[in-house]
Amino acid sequence: MKKFKPLLQTLIALLLTYLSLLVPAQTQAVRPGSMDCDQGCPVLAAGFPMPFLQDGVISPVGTLSINPFDILFIHLDEFLWMNFFISYVFWLALVLIAFKLYRIQHP
Numbered sequence: 001m002k003k004f005k006p007l008l009q010t011l012i013a014l015l016l017t018y019l020s021l022l023v024p025a026q027t028q029a030v031r032p033g034s035m036d037c038d039q040g041c042p043v044l045a046a047g048f049p050m051p052f053l054q055d056g057v058i059s060p061v062g063t064l065s066i067n068p069f070d071i072l073f074i075h076l077d078e079f080l081w082m083n084f085f086i087s088y089v090f091w092l093a094l095v096l097i098a099f100k101l102y103r104i105q106h107p
Contacts (some may be wrong), residue, residue, distance in 0.1 A: 009099060012095050013091045028043075029042075050080075050087045059076035
């Protein structure tokens with residue numbers, strides 16, 4: 001069981017990061033060449049604590065697809081890798097704390 005503990009923690013953190021897409025947010029997007037968003041305009045986003053999926057240029061306005069197939073392969077919305085990494089590290093830290101607290105309570 002100890003061999004699979006880091007893998008389990010990683011998978012739980014990834015699942016929580018993915019589920020954080022259910023938390024709506026708004027971000028500022030700068031889109032050069034656009035009449036409205038040269039300096040930045042608010043767009044729909046999702047993710048917690050850092051929104052890592054935002055409404056893309058080619059997707060219908062005001063929609064986000066949280067389907068993993070759409071995120072990974074179709075790219076209708078913009079996936080922000082740095083924000084994803086920050087969110088993943090946040091959730092991984094919470095998972096590690098939870099595992100540590102469980103171990104303290106149940107030696």
